[in-house]
Amino acid sequence: MQRDENGWxxxxxxxxxxxxPDTTSLLATYEVELDPDGKLLQYRRVRRYRRGSADD
Structure with missing residues (x-):
């Protein structure tokens, strides 16, 4: 989490x-922007990966 000028x-x-098996499941990381009241402003997928894979 990170606070910025528009919220979070x-x-x-x-x-x-x-x-x-679970190790072949696909996961994703989304970046979510919220206003100061916690309402969703926007989101985007920034990464998709297999469970158990190491970062580069």
Missing amino acids: RVSVDVLEVPRI
């Missing part, structure tokens, strides 16, 4: 495609 910027990891 939050990074959220989401399970997008559950698979069996």
Whole structure:
């Protein structure tokens, strides 16, 4: 979480495609912008990856 002049910027990891086994599931990181009252302004996906994969 990070506070900026327009409210808050939050990074959220989401399970997008559950698979069996779990290690093949696809996850994504979304950047979410909220106003000072916590209302959603916008969001965008910034990364998509397999569960258990290491960052570069």
